[in-house]
Amino acid sequence: TQLLEQSPQFLSIQEGENLTVYCNSSSVFSSLQWYRQEPGEGPVLLVTVVTGGEVKKLKRLTFQFGDARKDSSLHITAAQPGDTGLYLCAGSNAGGTSYGKLTFGQGTILTVHP
Amino acid sequence: GAVVSQHPSRVICKSGTSVKIECRSLDFQATTMFWYRQFPKQSLMLMATSNEGSKATYEQGVEKDKFLINHASLTLSTLTVTSAHPEDSSFYICSAQPQGIETAGWDEQFFGPGTRLTVL
Numbered sequence: 001t002q003l004l005e006q007s008p009q010f011l012s013i014q015e016g017e018n019l020t021v022y023c024n025s026s027s028v029f030s031s032l033q034w035y036r037q038e039p040g041e042g043p044v045l046l047v048t049v050v051t052g053g054e055v056k057k058l059k060r061l062t063f064q065f066g067d068a069r070k071d072s073s074l075h076i077t078a079a080q081p082g083d084t085g086l087y088l089c090a091g092s093n094a095g096g097t098s099y100g101k102l103t104f105g106q107g108t109i110l111t112v113h114p
Numbered sequence: 115g116a117v118v119s120q121h122p123s124r125v126i127c128k129s130g131t132s133v134k135i136e137c138r139s140l141d142f143q144a145t146t147m148f149w150y151r152q153f154p155k156q157s158l159m160l161m162a163t164s165n166e167g168s169k170a171t172y173e174q175g176v177e178k179d180k181f182l183i184n185h186a187s188l189t190l191s192t193l194t195v196t197s198a199h200p201e202d203s204s205f206y207i208c209s210a211q212p213q214g215i216e217t218a219g220w221d222e223q224f225f226g227p228g229t230r231l232t233v234l
Binding site for chain 2 (some may be wrong): 006033035040041042043044045048086088100101102104105106107109
């Protein structure tokens with residue numbers, strides 16, 4: 001069974017601060033996705049990383065996939081109250097009976113105070 | 115594009131009744147859909163994988179007779195919670211995997227907005 005350890009579980013910061021969320025596993029993933037979810041809504045895909053060492057930027061968000069494709073990080077620069085939400089990482093693997101299935105991390109509840 | 119809808123968005127039912135939740139891919143076809151359950155402030159837990167035209171594959175610990183899944187077409191999967199009890203109260207989310215369209219990644223899934231089930 002593949003597991004994704006996501007940390008921290010809770011993060012409460014002031015507007016303008018930077019933060020990093022981590023996802024770590026002992027297993028290799030073909031790709032890893034980051035989602036943001038607001039209360040009462042479904043997760044919304046932020047980014048998919050597929051290549052070891054890959055770095056993707058989405059405005060103030062920077063996503064990194066580890067060289068060995070076992071870990072990933074999400075860094076937010078100058079956080080804003082609108083960034084508040086539940087952030088989820090999810091890994092997937094190709095082939096076999098696990099095709100298409102996502103393994104989710106535990107989630108990080110981010111609160112950005114004005 | 116790649117929109118997934120769920121109906122209803124909220125449902126309140128009495129203990130012992132059955133509730134059906136629909137998941138539709140509005141602008142693409144999906145051979146595979148997934149059903150998740152989510153408790154407050156927690157991550158998503160995969161319940162089952164729904165494949166069009168075949169039986170669903172349930173995750174360990176999920177009762178297949180209690181959570182009936184039907185994937186009758188390439189755009190619709192339904193989850194029926196049979197004989198619901200208060201402990202079944204949760205947020206149920208489906209996702210759909212596109213078939214035959216270009217996506218950013220071969221394994222990309224698009225999530226529905228979720229259904230809040232409350233069993234009294």
